[in-house]
Amino acid sequence: MQLALKPDARLDAPVAPALPAHVAAIELLSLALVLPAAVVCSVPEGMAAGLARVDVADIIAFRAEEVARLAIVGRAPVPLEGAPETEFVVFRGGEGLRDQVAIIVGRPDLSRPVAVRLHSACLTGDLFGSLKCDCGDQLRDTVRRMAQGEGGILLYLDQEGRGNGISNKMRAYALQAQGYDTYDADAALGFDLDQRRFDFAAAMLRQLGVSAVRVFTNNPQKIEALKAAGLEVVADQRVLGRPTAENVRYLASKRDRAGHYIDFDALAARAPD
DSSP, X not given: OGGGGOTTOOOOSOOOOOOHHHHHHHHHHHHTXXXXXXXXXXXXXXXXXXXXXXXXXXXXXXXXHHHXXXXXXXXXXXXBTTBOSEXXXXXXXXXXXXXXXXXXXXXXXXXXXXXXXXXXXXXXXXXXXXXTOSHHHHHHHHHHHHHHTTOEEEEEEXXXXXXXXXXXXXXXXXXXXXXXXXXXXXXXXXXXXXXXXXXXXXXXXXHTTOOXXXXXXXXXXXXXXXXXXXXXXXXXXXXXXXXXXXXXXXHHHHHHHHOOOOOHHHHHHXXXX
């Protein structure tokens, strides 16, 4: 599998359309947060004794079934700096068997459109203040704006590295250090533009009693996902971080290659002196 880590690797055989078993194998690897590289072979019936079995249909349907089984497993008040009236609600399900968190800031009026942000976990940015992205700034700015306004709900989703996992994110960072942009680095590892799904995020909001939202996001994919899941999106607002020498190429790539709504004039106004 080390060959899958080499950005200059080349196929040495003709490419054929993927069969259902191939698609299922890649889906299993995605659920396990490992590189999307698998060896698929046929096993004669007489040699299959003792092997674990799972139907292709069950693998493909697993994520949708996890959304249906999404359930609240714990909740408690957790006062935050600048947002003392805050409750954390933990859901089990969504992406694989991982936990997802809804942070209810203040007392949002659920009978009206609620301020909402879908925030994918970013260990490097959210916790350590990485200069390579704007995630930590977006997280804290959203909570502050909700606390100063009419409240809101921030969904903290376990989708590190656009759904690829922290280990693959570090592999992509190593390629970025060699000159790849954020999307080319993921592609060199075998990933699509964005591996994330947001159907379970909409299910979380519905369980909390939300039917209409004002979304804090720059990502059109999140807006469309909430609409497709049946939520009413009445408005969307931008969430900008601080531009740095280390993240400006990353932000430009998100704008130019993934269609994110990023106004560089507005970003420049936030740049440190």
